[in-house]
Amino acid sequence: MSAPGQGNTYLEKVVAEQAVLEDDLRARRSPAMAPGTAAAGPQAPGPLAKRERALGGAAPSGDRSAPGPVDVRISGFWRWRNVLVPPNAFVVHTRRGRAEPLHIGLGVSFRFNPSTDSFLVVPGATQTILINAYCICRELQGVLVQGYVQWIIQDFGIAYRKLDFGDADDPMRLVNIQLREQAEAAIKDKVSTMGVRDVLSDKQPIIEELTARLRAVAEGQHEDGQGDEGLGLRIVTVQIKEAVVSSSRLWENLQKPYRAEQGQIARLADLEAEEAVAHREMAAARIKETQRLEHERELAELRARNESQLFDTEAAEKLRRTRREHDDTREVAELETETTRHTLRMERERHEEEAETGRLRIERDNELARLRMEGELALAESRARSRHEQALLELEREGARAAIENDRTPAAVQARLIAALPEIMARLPKPDELRTVTVNGADQTSVAGLITQLAAVVGALRAATGGPEGSGGSG
Structure with a gap:
């Protein structure tokens, strides 16, 4: 913002940018050369x-x-x-x-x-109209309102009858000029009823008024609900880009209350900060001094307490040592007496244990001798009983054998021998030669004859294997 008395550089800049934007939005095409014509x-x-x-x-x-x-x-x-x-x-x-x-x-x-x-x-295509409306507000101050309107042809059958598209270079130029004039008139009418602050702070009423008027003209829509076919156009969007106060001095005056208020707030904040810092510094100094005094008092009390405790400790230590010396002397005497008593008691117990051990040893030896004698007597008795029982068993076995031998018939003996012959032959060694033994003068049907024959066979086998005994016979 420029100083008072100088030109409004911000306004000039906005106008220049608006002109550049208008020039950029205008479509350009280089002219085409017709065949057979010169370039110029x-x-x-x-x-x-x-x-x-x-x-x-x-x-x-x-x-x-x-x-x-x-x-x-x-x-x-x-x-x-x-x-x-x-x-x-x-x-x-x-x-x-x-x-x-x-x-x-x-x-x-x-x-x-x-x-x-x-x-x-x-x-x-959609057309864009850039608007620069130099308005007079309610306070009779100049305000530049910048905006743009975008429109498009909705019904070309109506538009070509009511609008002039006869410009060969730009068919939309006259239509854009007419709509721009309508828009600027609507903005000026609305701004004339508003204050400077309202124009700068709230642009929505201007947008609503401009939209309603342009739609009433282009689309035939009126506020009372009645409408006609309009111009065959449709308003796409209406926007207000900028609202600038023309007078630089007025612009600065409008900003002064806010700037002063903000400066006051900043100054009060600085004063409050300084006051708070001063209070904090004083409180910190007071707390520091109080802590120092309390620290010194605590140190003095601690020193006095330590000296008192040291004196009490030394006196108690001296008393403890004296008592400990008396107690040690008494304990040593009591210990010596107790040691002597314990030694005598141990000697007496040892003698009693030795006497008891000797008595137990004698009783044990006597008991062992008695048990040994009882064991020997029981063993001798059991051996005699065993021999007696064995003798009885032998007698009974001999009687039974004799009874069996007496009761056995020659046919039974012969059957037993015949049954045992395979086992006897399997146990005998294989003979290298066969000999025939004939026993003369023996009854082969009797037991004695069979025994005689078996004895002869056994003798012949022993003689064949080199045994010391042999049996006579012819073969």
Whole structure:
């Protein structure tokens, strides 16, 4: 912000930026060179120039394209020509003698007869209008309100009848100028009823008023609910970008209360901070001095307590040592007496233990001798009883054997011998030669005869194996 008496540099900067933005938003195209013309020759841009050139028939046949906001191509020659319209452009095609257009719409291409037909091509893209409204507010102060309006063609059938799109370079120029004038008038009317502070702080009432008026004009929508077909346009958006006070002195005066208030708040904050720091420093010094005095008092009390405790400790130590010496002397005497008593008691107990051990040893020896004698007597008795029982068993066995031998018949003895022969033959060694033994004078059917025969067989076998005994016989 500049000082009082100087120009409003901020306002100048905003205006300059607005002009640059307007220039950037304006579409530019380099003019196309027609075949057979010089580079410096004048060119007729735009769709209307193309139409007039087509009507005049001076242009050669083939594709033609002239500079302008819409790139329309015209092909063919004389009465058989084709107009090719881009898909993002509105076109209306009329013919002599017809009340209604032949073709109307977005991106419609058609056949064209220069002698009877005419057409108009308009861009269909969204248009942006930049607004700089120099207003007078309720306090009779100058305010610059900057904003923009975006609009688009909604019904081209209505728009081409009510609006002028005849500018060859910019068909939208006149429409944009008209809408800009409407918007500036609406902003000025609204700002004239508002204060400077309201304009700078709240821009929503301006946006609402501007939107309502533009829609009433472009779309035919009124506040009372009644409407007409309007201009065939649709308002896309309305925005207020900036509101600047024209007078630099007024702008500074508007800022002074807030700046003074903020300065006062800052100064009071500094004073409060300084006061708080001073109070804290004084409190800290007081606390520090109090802590120092308390520390010195505690040290003095601690020293006195330590000296008293030291004196009490020394006196108690002296008394303890004296008592300990007396106690040690008495304990030593008592210990010596107790040691003597313990030694005598141990001697007496040892003698008693030795006497008891001797008595127990004698009793044990006597008991062992008695037990040994009883054991020997019991052993002798058991041996005698065992021999007696064994003798009885032998007698009984001999009697039973004799009874068996007496009761055995020669046929039974012979059957037993025959049954035992395989076992006897299996245990006998294999003979190297076979001999036959004949026993003469013995009854072979009796037991004695069989025993005699067996004895002869056994003797023959022993003789064959080299035994010391043999049995006589012939073979």
